Amino acid sequence: MIKSNSTNSNIQQIKVAVDCIIFGFNDNKLELLLIKKKENPEKGKWSLIGGFVGFDEDLDEAANRILSDLSGLQDIYMEQIKTFGKVDRCSFDRIISSTYSAMILKSRYTEDKISKYNAQWFPITEVPDLIFDHNDMVDIAIKRMRRRVRNFPIAFNLLPPKFTLPQLQVLYEGILDEELDKRNFRRKVAQMKYLVRLDEKDMSESRRGAFLYRFDETLFENEQNFNL
Amino acid sequence: MIKSNSTNSNIQQIKVAVDCIIFGFNDNKLELLLIKKKENPEKGKWSLIGGFVGFDEDLDEAANRILSDLSGLQDIYMEQIKTFGKVDRCSFDRIISSTYSAMILKSRYTEDKISKYNAQWFPITEVPDLIFDHNDMVDIAIKRMRRRVRNFPIAFNLLPPKFTLPQLQVLYEGILDEELDKRNFRRKVAQMKYLVRLDEKDMSESRRGAFLYRFDETLFENEQNFNL
Numbered sequence: 001m002i003k004s005n006s007t008n009s010n011i012q013q014i015k016v017a018v019d020c021i022i023f024g025f026n027d028n029k030l031e032l033l034l035i036k037k038k039e040n041p042e043k044g045k046w047s048l049i050g051g052f053v054g055f056d057e058d059l060d061e062a063a064n065r066i067l068s069d070l071s072g073l074q075d076i077y078m079e080q081i082k083t084f085g086k087v088d089r090c091s092f093d094r095i096i097s098s099t100y101s102a103m104i105l106k107s108r109y110t111e112d113k114i115s116k117y118n119a120q121w122f123p124i125t126e127v128p129d130l131i132f133d134h135n136d137m138v139d140i141a142i143k144r145m146r147r148r149v150r151n152f153p154i155a156f157n158l159l160p161p162k163f164t165l166p167q168l169q170v171l172y173e174g175i176l177d178e179e180l181d182k183r184n185f186r187r188k189v190a191q192m193k194y195l196v197r198l199d200e201k202d203m204s205e206s207r208r209g210a211f212l213y214r215f216d217e218t219l220f221e222n223e224q225n226f227n228l
Numbered sequence: 229m230i231k232s233n234s235t236n237s238n239i240q241q242i243k244v245a246v247d248c249i250i251f252g253f254n255d256n257k258l259e260l261l262l263i264k265k266k267e268n269p270e271k272g273k274w275s276l277i278g279g280f281v282g283f284d285e286d287l288d289e290a291a292n293r294i295l296s297d298l299s300g301l302q303d304i305y306m307e308q309i310k311t312f313g314k315v316d317r318c319s320f321d322r323i324i325s326s327t328y329s330a331m332i333l334k335s336r337y338t339e340d341k342i343s344k345y346n347a348q349w350f351p352i353t354e355v356p357d358l359i360f361d362h363n364d365m366v367d368i369a370i371k372r373m374r375r376r377v378r379n380f381p382i383a384f385n386l387l388p389p390k391f392t393l394p395q396l397q398v399l400y401e402g403i404l405d406e407e408l409d410k411r412n413f414r415r416k417v418a419q420m421k422y423l424v425r426l427d428e429k430d431m432s433e434s435r436r437g438a439f440l441y442r443f444d445e446t447l448f449e450n451e452q453n454f455n456l
Contacts, residue, residue, distance in 0.1 A: 012283045013241040016313075016324055055240040059313025059324055083311040083326045085244075085287025094283055096244055098311045098324075151379050 017097040018063040019050035019134065020078060021141040022071070023124070024106035025158050028174035030124040031106065032138060035070055037131065038118060041092060047131045048138070049119070050097065063100040071119040073109060078102040081141050089133045101141045103175075105158050124177070149175050153194060156215040164202050164210035165189060194220035245325040246291045247278035247362065248306060249369040250299070251352070252334035253386050256402035258352040259334065260366060263298055265359065266346060269320060275359045276366070277347070278325060291328040299347040301337060306330040309369050317361045329369045331403075333386050352405070377403050381422060384443040392430050392438035393417060422448035 022033040034046045049070045053062040060080070068074045078100035085096040106121070122128065127138060149155050155171055169185050189195060194216045201209035250261040262274045277298045281290040288308070296302045306328035313324040334349070350356065355366060377383050383399055397413050417423060422444045429437035 014244045014281060014283060016242045016244060053242060053313070053324075055242060055322055056315055058315050059311060062313075080310055082308055083287060085281070085290075085326070087284055087286050096281075096287055096326075098313070 012094070015093060015095045016053045016059075017050055017095050018053060018059065018066055019048040019097050019099050019137060020063055020067045021048055021081065021099055021101040021138060022067070022073065022076070022078075023101070023103040023141075023145065024109075024121055025103060025171075025174065026106035026121075028170050030175060030177070031121040032124055032127055033071060033073075033119055033121055034128075034130070035118045036120070042131045045131045046128045048099075048134045059098055060100075063098070067100075071117050073104075076102045076104060081137075081144060084133055084137060086133070097137075099137050099141065101145070103145060103154075103158065146176055153192070153215055153220055159215075162198060162200065162202075162212040162214055164205070164212060166205065166210060168213070240322070243321060243323045244281045244287075245278055245323050246281060246287065246294055247276040247325050247327050247365060248291055248295045249276055249309065249327055249329040249366060250295070250301065250304070250306075251329070251331040251369075251373065252337075252349055253331060253399075253402065254334040254349075256398050258370075258403060258405070259349040260352055260355055261299060261301075261347055261349055262355075262358070263346045264348070270359045273359045274356045276327075276362045287326055288328075291326070295328075299345050301332075304330045304332060309365075309372060312361055312365060314361070325365075327365050327369065329373065331373060331382075331386065374404055381420070381443055381448055387443075390426060390428065390430075390440040390442055392433070392440060394433065394438060396441070 020033075024031040024033060033049065035049055037043050037045050037047050049067055051062075051066040051070070053059055054065075057065065060078075063078055063080075064074075064076075067076065067078070079102065081099040081101050083096055083098040087094065089095070089097075124142065127135065129135065130138070145154075149172065155175060158171060159167060165186065168189065169180060169182065172185070173180055195213050196216045196219070198212045198214060200212045202212055203209040248261075252259040252261060261277065263277055265271050265273050265275050277295055279290075279294040279298070281287055282293075285293065288306075291306055291308075292302075292304070295304065295306070307330065309327040309329050311324055311326040315322065317323070317325075352370065355363065357363065358366070373382075377400065383403060386399060387395060393414065396417065397408060397410065400413070401408055423441050424444045424447070426440045426442060428440045430440055431437040
């Protein structure tokens with residue numbers, strides 16, 4: 001590959017980074033994956049999982065490569081959230097950073113894999129001071145995730161294929177970090193035409209049992225198109 | 229300001245650009261603002277309104293500066309949409325580009341201001357072949373805008389402060405580019421508790437008149453918090 005801008009090589013250029021905001025769902029609580037910086041000038045401080053984008057690497061690829069390099073987590077579908085580009089976001093360099101985020105079920109990933117790295121899970125309510133504008137990044141990702149959970153069925157991949165309404169409510173309460181009124185919740189759920197009640201019950205929690213439901217992706221797509 | 233990476237100055241660096249996707253609403257139709265490239269290698273081709281981000285310029289500032297420089301449009305609140313970063317998105321350089329978008333009422337901006345520039349409005353259904361991945365950028369911005377219009381009251385700033393339901397329906401039909409069943413539309417609107425019916429009618433369109441409504445931002449915020 002040829003060098004693209006040899007005439008500009010002594011001009012100050014903006015560096016391009018990515019930062020990964022990984023939420024883990026565990027015991028009905030949200031957690032956030034962080035790493036401790038090993039090198040100066042931010043040595044010892046907590047950070048999102050980030051790094052520079054390679055010249056020959058797609059932005060999306062960079063996010064996946066960096067997440068895997070620094071935490072061992074692989075094959076996680078991350079969604080791009082926002083690119084942070086304030087001049088003073090880092091005191092010693094001009095870097096813009098695209099954030100990527102995913103929400104995973106922690107139990108699907110072995111803990112020891114992560115502890116081999118410098119990575120650690122923090123409860124979302126106990127996120128420490130992070131480098132640069134990383135706390136802002138986390139705030140925006142949480143807000144967006146909660147807004148999307150309210151409007152889109154993005155939480156269903158955290159449930160087994162068949163689930164009960166109490167399970168669904170506990171999941172939402174954990175993500176939104178608020179108690180939901182059962183009657184309001186049921187009323188709202190009744191509007192989700194893409195939630196299909198099965199002719200099967202989970203009998204493990206009560207004698208009457210609780211009907212099992214499944215998420216129907218096709219019905220969801222139709223509803224999105226049909227509704228205003 | 230000191231040079232940040234003197235040791236790396238002969239390393240290939242990614243360039244950072246922004247592209248602005250400006251939708252104009254006019255005569256109940258959506259249009260898109262484009263410019264014709266004046267310089268090689270893309271001379272004569274149509275493009276979104278874009279350019280490089282300055283080293284001492286916030287990403288958001290760059291978007292506003294470039295929009296103003298190339299189209300004359302000022303003080304337009306643009307929302308960041310997505311950053312495009314595929315290695316091969318531009319054949320002769322490595323550039324990542326953050327897209328920003330806004331939807332404006334064309335009548336609020338004078339035409340001659342834009343025609344002084346190389347800018348031109350195109351009906352959304354007649355967008356020409358654009359440079360690089362700009363057609364993808366437009367597609368994603370349209371999809372996102374339509375999804376947001378369905379779920380959030382972002383279209384209300386295109387209406388006068390008091391408006392009728394027929395006006396609202398025509399607006400939605402224009403943005404979504406589909407006819408909406410009046411009864412379904414009214415049913416959906418009835419669920420928007422933040423639409424407040426006034427004790428006033430617009431008598432200009434029919435003898436019975438049509439009630440006027442207003443959008444209540446506080447009620448909207450409350451509903452967002454209260455609903456699941």
